Amino acid sequence: MNQKQPEEKPDGNFFHRLDKSAILTVVGIILLFSGSVIVTLIAPRYVDPTWTSPSSSYQVQMYEVSDPNLYISSASGHSSTLQFVYHIKENFTLLLFQESEYSRIVAPDHLKKYITAYNEPVLTLTSKLLLLRSPEKSDHFDAIAAAGQLRTSIVNEWEKNHPKWKEEGTSKPNIQIMELYEPDSHDAFALALTDGMIENWVDHDFRILDETPMQNYHKDSGVIYVRNPSEFRITNIKTGNVNDWVYDPKGEAIQGLDALKSHPAGFHSRAELIAAGEHIYAIEGCWYCHTDQTRTLVQDVMLNGSDSHPAPPSTASEYIYQKITFPGTRRIGPDLSRVGVKRSSRDWHKTHFQFPQTASKGSIMPAFRHFFDDDPRGTSKNTEGIPNYQFEAIFQYLMTKGTRITPPTQAWWLGKDPVGTKEIIEGRGHLNP
Amino acid sequence: MEQTNLAYDDRPVKFMLYPAILFMVFGMTVGVFLAFNTFLFPDYFSGEYVHFGRVRPTHVGSVTLLWLLSADIGLLYYFVPRLCGIPVWSSKLAFVSIGLWWFSLALGVLSYPWGTNFGWEYAELPNWVAYIPVKYITTIAWVLLAANLFMTIANRKHEKMYVSLWYTMGTLIWTTFTFITGSYAVNWVPEGISRVNVSFFYVHNLVGLIFTPMGLATAYYFLPKLANTPIYSHRLSMIGFWSVAFVYAWVGAHHIMHGPMSQWLQTTAVVFSIWLFIPVWTVVYNIFATLQGHWKSYIQSAPIRFLIMGNIFYLITCIQGPLMALRNINEITSKTDWVIGHSHISLYGTFTFFAIAGIYQAIPVITQKPLWSQRLADWHFNLNLLGSIPFLLALWLGGFWQGMLWATWANGTSFAEFHNNLTLLPFLQTITEMHYFWMLRGIGGVIILFANVLFAINIFNTVVLDPVSETKKKETPEITVVA
Numbered sequence: 005m006n007q008k009q010p011e012e013k014p015d016g017n018f019f020h021r022l023d024k025s026a027i028l029t030v031v032g033i034i035l036l037f038s039g040s041v042i043v044t045l046i047a048p049r050y051v052d053p054t055w056t057s058p059s060s061s062y063q064v065q066m067y068e069v070s071d072p073n074l075y076i077s078s079a080s081g082h083s084s085t086l087q088f089v090y091h092i093k094e095n096f097t098l099l100l101f102q103e104s105e106y107s108r109i110v111a112p113d114h115l116k117k118y119i120t121a122y123n124e125p126v127l128t129l130t131s132k133l134l135l136l137r138s139p140e141k142s143d144h145f146d147a148i149a150a151a152g153q154l155r156t157s158i159v160n161e162w163e164k165n166h167p168k169w170k171e172e173g174t175s176k177p178n179i180q181i182m183e184l185y186e187p188d189s190h191d192a193f194a195l196a197l198t199d200g201m202i203e204n205w206v207d208h209d210f211r212i213l214d215e216t217p218m219q220n221y222h223k224d225s226g227v228i229y230v231r232n233p234s235e236f237r238i239t240n241i242k243t244g245n246v247n248d249w250v251y252d253p254k255g256e257a258i259q260g261l262d263a264l265k266s267h268p269a270g271f272h273s274r275a276e277l278i279a280a281g282e283h284i285y286a287i288e289g290c291w292y293c294h295t296d297q298t299r300t301l302v303q304d305v306m307l308n309g310s311d312s313h314p315a316p317p318s319t320a321s322e323y324i325y326q327k328i329t330f331p332g333t334r335r336i337g338p339d340l341s342r343v344g345v346k347r348s349s350r351d352w353h354k355t356h357f358q359f360p361q362t363a364s365k366g367s368i369m370p371a372f373r374h375f376f377d378d379d380p381r382g383t384s385k386n387t388e389g390i391p392n393y394q395f396e397a398i399f400q401y402l403m404t405k406g407t408r409i410t411p412p413t414q415a416w417w418l419g420k421d422p423v424g425t426k427e428i429i430e431g432r433g434h435l436n437p
Numbered sequence: 438m439e440q441t442n443l444a445y446d447d448r449p450v451k452f453m454l455y456p457a458i459l460f461m462v463f464g465m466t467v468g469v470f471l472a473f474n475t476f477l478f479p480d481y482f483s484g485e486y487v488h489f490g491r492v493r494p495t496h497v498g499s500v501t502l503l504w505l506l507s508a509d510i511g512l513l514y515y516f517v518p519r520l521c522g523i524p525v526w527s528s529k530l531a532f533v534s535i536g537l538w539w540f541s542l543a544l545g546v547l548s549y550p551w552g553t554n555f556g557w558e559y560a561e562l563p564n565w566v567a568y569i570p571v572k573y574i575t576t577i578a579w580v581l582l583a584a585n586l587f588m589t590i591a592n593r594k595h596e597k598m599y600v601s602l603w604y605t606m607g608t609l610i611w612t613t614f615t616f617i618t619g620s621y622a623v624n625w626v627p628e629g630i631s632r633v634n635v636s637f638f639y640v641h642n643l644v645g646l647i648f649t650p651m652g653l654a655t656a657y658y659f660l661p662k663l664a665n666t667p668i669y670s671h672r673l674s675m676i677g678f679w680s681v682a683f684v685y686a687w688v689g690a691h692h693i694m695h696g697p698m699s700q701w702l703q704t705t706a707v708v709f710s711i712w713l714f715i716p717v718w719t720v721v722y723n724i725f726a727t728l729q730g731h732w733k734s735y736i737q738s739a740p741i742r743f744l745i746m747g748n749i750f751y752l753i754t755c756i757q758g759p760l761m762a763l764r765n766i767n768e769i770t771s772k773t774d775w776v777i778g779h780s781h782i783s784l785y786g787t788f789t790f791f792a793i794a795g796i797y798q799a800i801p802v803i804t805q806k807p808l809w810s811q812r813l814a815d816w817h818f819n820l821n822l823l824g825s826i827p828f829l830l831a832l833w834l835g836g837f838w839q840g841m842l843w844a845t846w847a848n849g850t851s852f853a854e855f856h857n858n859l860t861l862l863p864f865l866q867t868i869t870e871m872h873y874f875w876m877l878r879g880i881g882g883v884i885i886l887f888a889n890v891l892f893a894i895n896i897f898n899t900v901v902l903d904p905v906s907e908t909k910k911k912e913t914p915e916i917t918v919v920a
Contacts, residue, residue, distance in 0.1 A: 026590065026591075026598065026606070029598075029603055029606050029607070030606060030610065032679070032682065033606070033607050033610050033611065033682050034610065036682045036683050036686070037610070037611065037614060037682070037686055040686035040687045041614075041618075041638075041686065043687070043705075044634070044638060044686070044687055044689060044690065044702065044705065044706075045618075045626075045634060045635055045638055048631070048634060048699055048702055049626070049627060049630075049631050051699070051701075052699040052702075054630075054699075055627070055629065055630050055631055055699075056627050056629070056631070283556075285556075286554050286555070286556030287491070287552040287553065287554045287556070288488075288490045288491060288552075289489065289490025289491055289493055289494060289554060290490055291556075291558075292489065292490055292493050292494075293489065293490070295772055297693070297696045297697055299694075299695035299696055300695050300696075301695050301768055301847065302846065302847035302855060303843045303844060303846040303847050304695075306846045306847070306855045306856065306858075306859050307843075307846065307859065307864060309856075311856065314852065314855075317697070318696065318697040319697050320629060320630035320697045320698070320699075321629075322629075322697065323628070323629035323630055323633070323697065324627070324628055324629040325628065325629075326628055326629060327628060328556040328557065328632070329628070329629055329630070329632055329633050330556070331633050331693055331696055331697070332772070333558065333692065333772065333776055334772055334773075334774075334776060334777065335772040335773070336868070337868075338864045360480075361479075364865060365865065366865040366866070366868060366869050367479075367865060367868070368475065368476065368479035368480075368868060369479075369480075370475075370479070370480045370483060370488035370489055370490070371480060371483055371488075372485075372488075373483075373484070373485075374484070374485040426852055429847075429852070429855065430850060430851055430852060431850060
C-alpha cells in the first residue's frame, strides 16, 4: 500500500513503540486530570458534611418512615379527590390517640394509658398497634355501655356549666365517642386526618409509652406520628361494567399490601409516587425551563418567598434523597425549589398542567394533557380531565420541594427560618459559614 | 490529486462526515422548530411528544453529539493518519466502531421524545432504548476509536508529533474519562449535590476537554494546510495544551454559582475559570499570527474565513466564560438566555465553524475532486455570519436584560421594599419582555439553518456531481462551436 520505503521500527510492545514525548503526554494528562478529580469530585463530600447529611430529622422521617407507608389513590375509581391510607405497623409506627372537647375515647382499663386526654399538654405516643372504631360490645369490654355512660356524664357536666342553654338557644353538644381496641394483626391500614403533604410532628412535651425504643428514630428529639387512626375498610361496587370501591367503615378490611395496591383499589405509596414523579420530571424535561435551587441572592429568596417571609436559600442537605437532582441552568419558568409551599393547591396544579395560560397568564409552558384522562362517564360538567397517575406522581414530587427542610413547627413560611434569611437580606445578619 | 493520498484509507472519514452533516441540518431544523413552537407561538403544535421539554434534548444531542462530535471524529480519521504518515491502524476496526457509533447514538438521541431522557444535562443518553443498551454500545464504539487512533500514533512514521496529535491524544483520554464520569459515575456517588457536582464537572468538560481539544486539533491542522504556511509557534500551542490540561477539570462548579454548593468549591472554580484566559489567548494569538502575511487567503478562501471567524468567536466565548464565573456577573447572567447564547457561540460559533473549515479542506482530498461550488461556500459563510449575529446578540442582550430585570427585585434595603419590587414586576412579566429578543433569535436561526442547507447541498454535489467549474469549462466552448 505504502509506496515509501518502510522505516525501521523498534520491536516490542505498545509502550516500547511509544516514544518519550508521547508517554509524557499521556502520563501528564492523567496526572493533572486525576489531581483535579480528587480535589473537585472526591474530596468535597468528606470536607463538607452538608453534602450527605440531612437538613433535619423531620426530613429523614418524611422520606424514610412516612413516604413508604402512606398510600394514595383516587378516592374511588376515577374520582379526582384523593384517598390517603396509612400502613401502620406494630413496633414501628408511632400513634397518638388524643381526645378533644367533643370527641372522646373509651378503652378497657389496660389501654387507657395510651389515651391523651383533652387539655393534657404532654402527648402520649405508642408504637403498640391500636386502632379506633365505633364502640362495640366484646367479651372483655362493653364499649357501648362505657360510651353511653361517658356521654351522659359529659352532657350532665355541660348542662351544669350552661344552666341557661335552652334560653340561649344553643343545643346540647354532639359528643363523638370512639373505642380504642387492640387488633389481632401486626399491621393495619388506617385512615387518619391528613393533607397528605405535611405529617404530624411533635418535638416537645411528648413521651413514647414503649418499654424500650423500638426504632432508632423513636429516639430522635422529634417524631412523626399518626393521629387517631381508624381502620380503612371498603365495599366493592360496580359502576356500569367497571369494578369500583367506596370507603365503608362497615365494609371489608384490606387483606394485605397486595390487595391495597392491586386493582381496583390501586394504591401507591407516596414514596413510589415521588420516585415516579422524579422520573417524569426527568423525561418530560421540566428541568430545561425550571431551576430547582433558591440561590443565595436577594432576588431568589424573594421570588420563592411568601408575602411575609423570604424563602431560605437551598442547601445541599435538601437534595440527599433524590436519585436525580435538577438544579438547572435556565429559568424560563419560575424556580421550583419552594413550590410545595408557594403552590400547594392540587386544584391549581390540575388546571395549570392542562391549561397553563389560563392559570398563569403570559406563561409559555406547554400543556401536559397526557397527565389527564377523559372523564369515563362523560357526565362531568367541567372541561378538565381526570388526573391520572402521572399527574399524581409529579404533584407529589413537586410537593416535596421546600416543605421538608425543617419540621413544620419550625417552618420558614411561619417566619421561623433558623438561617435568618430576612435578617441577612436586610443587611442585619450574616450567613454562618 | 496528491500522490500520498493513495496510502490512506479515507472510507472511515466519509462514513463519519456524511451522516454528521445530515444530522447538523436535522439538529438545526429541530432548533428552529423550538425557537418558534416554544417561544414565539408557544405550544402551537402541542402534545406529549412534541413539547419543548422532550424535544430540546433532541436538538442538543443532534448538534453536539451526532453532528459536532461525530464530525470531529471524522476529521480525526482524516488528519491523524496523515500526521503519522501511515494509514489508520485498522480499517476494519474503524468500520465496526463507526457502525456501533451511529447505530447507538442516533437511536439514543432520537428516542428522547418518547421519554428516555437519562435526566442529567448533556448526558441525556439513556442506558437502554427498548432492549438495546445504547449507552454501553456508544462507550464501546468510543473505546474502539481511541484504541485505533492510539495504535495509529504508536506506529507512526513521522517521529515528531505535531500539536494536533497532542490534542488528539488528550481528547481520546479525556473524553473516555469525562464520558464515563458524566454517564455512569454520576450514579456511583451519594445522592444530591455530589451527583450535581459530578454532572457539572462533566457538562463543563464535555466542552472543555472534548470539543475544545478536538476543535483546536482541527484548527491547528487545517489552518496551516489551508493557508499553506507553518503554524506561528509550536511552543505557544504547547503552552495552550498544557494549560487546558491543567485548568479545565477544575471549573465545573462555576455552573452552580450562588447555588447549594460549598463556597470554597465555588471560589476554586472562579479562580481556575480566570486562568482559562491563558489557553485561550495562546490559541487565539497563535491562529491569528499564523495568518500574518497571508491575509489575502482570508478573502480567497471560505474555509479560512470559517477558521478565523471561529477564532474570533472563540475569543468572545472565552472572554465571556471566565467573566460569567465571577460572582457579581454571574448573578445577572446565570439562568438567563445569556447562558444559551454562550453555549451556542462556543459549540456553534467556534467549534462548528472549525469543523466546517476542516470538512471544506478534507472533502476535496478524500473525493479527489475540487469543491462543487466556491460561490456556494462563500454564501454559506456569509449567511452563517449574517444569521449568527442577530441570533447571538438576541440571546446575550435578552439574557442580560432579563437578569437585570430580576435584579430589580433586590433594590432597596428592607423586605417590604423587595416585596414591593416583586409585586411591580412579576416573574411572568420578565418572560413577556423577552418576546422581541426571541423573535430576533428565531430569524437568526432560520438564516443559519438555510446557510447550512446550502452547505449540505454543496458537499452532496461535490461527492456525486462533477465540479461546476470544470463542467462549464468543458461544455461552454463546445456549445459555441455547435452554434
